[in-house]
Amino acid sequence: MQNVNKFFFFLIIISLIIALLSLLIQTDLINKVLKKKIIKEIIFIDNKYMSKEFLMSKISTKEGQSFWLFNSFKLKKELKSFNEIEEYKFKLDWAGNLMISIKEKKPFMSWNLNNHVKFIDDEGKILNYDRNLNNLKIINLYGDNANIYIPYLKTNFFEKKSQEIKVNEIFFLNNIGWKITFYNKKCFFFPLKKLEKVTDIFENIVNSDLYLEFNFFDLRINNRVYLSKKEC
Template sequence: MLSSITRSQRSFLRKCALVIITALFLTLILYSSLDKIINRFNYYFTCCNDCLSSLLLSSGFSIDEVVVSGNKFTNKKDILSLTDRTQPIMYISLSKLAGNIQSVSRWIKYVRVHRILPNTLHINIDEHKPFALWKDNNKTSVIDFEGKVIVDDYPVDDLVVITGQNSLSNLEFVRDVLESKTQLSDHISSFAYIGNRRWNIILDNDSTVKLPEDNPSSAWDYLNHLHNTTDFTFSDWSIIDMRIADKIFVKR
């Protein structure tokens, strides 16, 4: 059968074999030198990057000032510690820096970072706003307007205290009372959700206002009316019981 192969066919087969052998040889050489090629490329890339970095820094594109705003509960030092001032301002990944800062504190809701060329970074912190302190067993947590826990065991002044099982699921009344900004609401010390159905309000003079299960807002509004139009003195009573409609019982 081999004798039937023509001279031109033998020549073609020899050429194909030569190409295959050459390709295998070059592949072996390239494979054995790949690490050297990669290392050499990385070396030159690093050199070029260092030269460009030095040029930018010498041209004034350094990070000379970092302005932080909006942080009331987040430590400024923790924010500044995440900023690498050794590199040019153009090299900073704003999204990565914002993500790193956001992970610093549970108070942080959102972070915005932008450059003010040639040499200033501005970091704006949008924090969760504390609404009240929620006490559950031996744990005290700061909650926001929606009743979501921001942080645990963090001292914040001038916040009302909320207690009671399922109290965070029934915050609408609490929000309405505190947003009313009446003289009486300014004297509220805490809210207690009683029996999973109604609210008590404790004033800063330790008087307890027991509100009805149905329509507690009307009862509270009437108490505000008494406070504004009569000489009814809350400090004279330890308990003001309004649980029965259209009646008020008091106890010294």
């Protein structure tokens, strides 16, 4: 009887050892699988103006890096630092696909400076887009440091003018004024300062017969309007 008990005890010990070894082997396999789990692909959604290569160069998360080392807080901070991005959201699925959906700022103007074109937002800040945007129908801006005055121009002109009047080009002429041309070949000269005081005059002209008869309007002199039929 004593020998039988020893035999069963021996079997229990052997079974425990086998179970422990099996667990260790499985754990090792799990660890190997976990270590190999990576971010397989980073997918950008709705990036019309910036290429994937350009966006990837601006974030620290990379394809092929460890799945477990993904830092969502750091990615949020990096995406938030883009002046070009208005909104964003992202999701990393279990398969290792990181999907980043972004809403890019639409350029407000193309700023032509020394034969170089830069795109700017409605605050005059430069938008670093790497894709060809030549087909965009936006306002062309000319003049040194013209972008500095865009917030002022936006508040005192664009937000007050009729939306039906489409601006084609804006020329910033230092110490002279603003020359604004429209798609209908009409143009206006505005003062650099106190623009808000002539916006109503501009609207009155646009809604009058004078706008049909003349092409050139100069509002830079207080309480006077210079009119001409010459082409702009």
